[in-house]
Amino acid sequence: MELLIKSFIDSEKNENLAEILKQISDNKFICKNYSEISQVIYALKNDEFTKLINYFGLKSRNDVNHFDGVVDSLSISNKDRDNLQHFGRHIELSCMQRRYIEKITEDVTEEAETARRKVQKIYSEFVGILGVFTALSFALMGSVQVFGNILNNVTDPNRKTIGFVLVVAGIYMILIYFVVMTLFIGMKKIFGIDGEYRFNFKFTGCMLVVSVFLILIGVIGVYFI
Template identity: 45%
Template structure:
C-alpha cells in the first residue's frame, strides 16, 4: 500500500511539472506518453481512489493549479490528448479513463472544499469584525452609562444639599419663631406675676425684697425650662439629626446657680 501511494505521488508530480516545461518539446512529450502508457497498464494505481484523493488534497496551491492545467479543468486537457494517442487496448484506456475521472473529481472536490473553507474564513472574519464593533459599542455604552451615573450622582448630591439647606432654613425660621413665642409667654407671665407681687407691697422692706428674690429665682428656672422645652419640641417635629436644639449644661448650670443664689438670698432676707 505504501509503495502504491508513492507511485501515485510520483506520477502526479510529473504531471504537475509538465506545464512548467516546454509543452512543444518532443522529448518531454515522449516521456509523458510513455508514462501514461505504463500508467494504463497498472490498474491498481489507476483505481486506487483513496490514495489519489489523499495526494490531491495534500498538494499546495501552486502544484494544485498546475495539476488542474494538465487535466484540463481550467485549460486544454493534456492528459486526454496523451491518453487518446496511447496504443493501449480497451482495458488500458479504461484504466486511464478511471484515473482521469477520479483525478478530475478529486480536483473539483478540493475546489469545493477550498471554496467552503474560504467562505467560512470570510464569515468568521466578518463575524470577528462585527463582534469587535459590538464590543466597541458596548464599551462606549458602558462609558456613557458611567458618565450618566456620575452626573446623576452629582445631581442627587446637589439636590440633597439643597434639601438640607431648605430644611435648615425652615428649622432656623421656626426656631426663631419659637424663641420669640417662648420669650413672649415667659415675659408676659413673669411681668404679670411680678406686677401682682409688687402691687401688694405698699412699703418695701427686707422681707418683701427677699420674697421677690425667691419668686424671681423660681421663675428664672421655669422660664428657662419653658424655652428649652420649646426648642426640644421643635427638634422632635423636624427630626433633624444635625439639630443643635438641646440643653447646654454649662448655661443650664449658670441659670440654676443664679436661681439658687436668688432663692437663698431671698430666704435670708425673709
C-alpha cells in the same frame, strides 16, 4: 503515486510523460486507486494544484485537457486506454472535490469572520452604552449632591441666598446639559456611525433660555434687590 501525479504539473519539462503513462496503463491497481489519488491531490500545494487543474482543463469549460490528448496519442490496447481514462477521471474528480471543499471552507471562514465582527460590534456598543450611562449617573449624582450641599448651607433664606441658589442652578443646568451632549457624541463615535452629531436646537434653546433666566433672576435677587 505522488511522483506520477506531480509529473503532470511539470509536464512541459517531463519529456517522458507519454512513456510513463504507457507503462502504467496496464496496471489496474495504480489507475483505479482512487483513495491514494485523492490523498496526493489533497496534499498538493496551492500553486501545484493550480497547475494540475490547468493541465486537465478544469479551470473553465473551454480549456484543453492535455491529459486526454496524451492518452489519445498512445498506441495501447482499449483495456489499457480504459485504465488511463479511469485514472484521469479519478484525478479530475479529486480536483473538483478539493475545489468544492475549499469553497465551503472559504464561505464558512467568511461567515465566521462576519459573526465575529458583529459580536465585537455588539460588545463595543454594550461597553459604550454602559460607560456613557455610568458617566451620566456620576455627573447627575455629583450635581445633585453639590446642589443639595448648597441648599443645606442656606440656614437663613432670603432674597440674596435664594438668588445665589438660582444662579448656581442655572450654571449647573448648562454644565450638565453639555456634559450629557459630550457623552452622546462620544457614544456615537464608539458605535462608528457616519456623520456628525447634531444638537437639537429647540431643546438646546429651551435649556439655555431657562438657565439664563434662572441666572438673571438670581443676579437680580443678589445685587439689585
